Structure formats: C-alpha cells, structure tokens
Amino acid sequence: MSAQFQEIVSIRPMCHEDIEAVVAIEYEIYPFPWTYGNFRDSLNAGYSCWVYELSGFVIGYSVMMVAVGEAHLLNLGVAPDWQGRGLGRRFLHQLINRARDYHAEIMLLEVRPSNIAARQLYLSTGFSEIAVRKKYYPAENGREDAVLMELSL
Template identity: 55%
Template sequence: MNAVLKPETSLRPMQAADLDAVSRIEPTIYPYPWTRGNFKDSLNAGHRCWVYERDGEVIGYAVMMMVLDEAHLLNISIAAPWQGKGYGRSLLAHMMDVGRQHGALHMFLEVRPSNQAALKLYESMGFNEMAIRRGYYPAPNGREDAVLMGAAL
C-alpha cells in the first residue's frame, strides 16, 4: 500500500506579512497587475482580504469590498501553477460565504471578456452577465471592456 500525503490547504485572512507573497504572484498572472500598495490600501480600508495557502505557501488571494448589503469582488487570483485544479472555485465559494456572513445579498465583479476560464467559473457558480463596462481595463491596444457579473447570495 502506498501512502500519498494530501497537501494541506487553508484559507485565512490576509495580513501585512502576506503582501510580499501576493505581490510576487500578481504580475506573473496579469499584464496590468495590482501593486503592493493596492493590496496594502485594501487591507487598511478594511476590505475582506483572504489568502489561500497550500503546504504553507500562498497560492492565491481575494479582495472583497462590502457596501451595505452588497459584496464587490475586486480581485481573485490563483498562482499560475495551481490554476485549473479547483482552487479558484474553492476560493470563490469561500468569498461568497464571507459575503453572506457579513450580510451581503448579492456579489458583483468585473471580468475581462477575454478571460474565458474565469467567465466559465463565474457562470458555473451562479453569476450572470448584467452589463458591459466600456473601456474598463487597460489593454495593449488601448482599453478592454469588462463584463459586470452578479450573483444572489
């Protein structure tokens, strides 16, 4: 019999000590990444910031802003080597739970139309397209639209 150790994963609130790890991941997965300052400002503003760890290593993170009974997912990311393995789905489900626990009735997010993997994930988790935000994201040839999506919590 072979013993296979299952990796230990955990979700926990982001701390200032996580900013370096998060800031190392962000530019490896986005052409226009958030800065360390963006994450620090989110922590200081009291946004719901979480990290996803695998065997003690930060492999993902999410930042959510609460406004009255709405949760707005500002950033949700999984490091490239761990994408496509269910960690993003798990992190999104967790953030939806966090939103519910803080009284949110709905969650909203923006996503690039070119990010087909994210669109499929969001749709599979109950998000629906609500609107298009024209020229929302920077892009190599100018600006890219954003799909505004929402889900009832």
C-alpha cells in the same frame, strides 16, 4: 480534487506580511497587475482580504469589499502552478459564504471578456452577466471592456 489536497490548503485573513507573495503571484497572472499599494490600501480599508496557503506558501488570494448589502469581488488569483485544480472555485465559494456572513444580498464583480476561464467559473457558479463597462481595463492596445456580473445571495 482529493480530500487530502483539500485538507492541506488553508485559508486565512491576509496580513501586511503577505503582500509581497501576493504581488508576486499577481504579476505572474495578470498583464496589468495590482500594485503593492493596491493590496496595502485594501487591507488598510478593512476589505475582506484572504490568502490561500499550501505548506506555508501563498498559492492564491482574494480581495472583497462589502458595504450596504453588496459584496464586490475586487480580485481573485491563483498561482499559475496551481490553476486548473478547482482551487479558484473553492476560493470563490468561500468568498460567497463570507459575503453571506456579512449579510450581503448580492455579489458583483468585473471580468475581462478575454478571460474565458474566469467567465466560465463565474457563470457555472451562478453569476449572470448584467452589463458591460466600456474601456474599463488597461490593455495592450488601449482599453478593454469589463463584463459586470452579479450573483444573488
């Protein structure tokens, strides 16, 4: 990614006015997306919610919950036109740094086994696969497991 590209992507806290744009991306990238209410509730609960903007347009977002020394990455998404450019990795590193700012000792997340790109991103960032949550996610033909991953901070 060029230095110029890095400079024009801004990262800022998500606000209620961002939810429609975030949900639009969510519905493009996930077969079973979070709803408007899921994002609203995350903001209202005080979770660490972020948007990533390029020229005033939301191109990504994240939601992380931090409590009792643990950060739990709940959602991370990049708009389809912006995937494959290293932005997911950049956003993930920002979240790891934010978790450290909150004095979290570990970061946890769940990911679909079928989401190969996300699993590779997390593994290459230092996450370890520590468990499987059976039938965690809704899927086309029932339920799909989740791989639980952990990063020591």
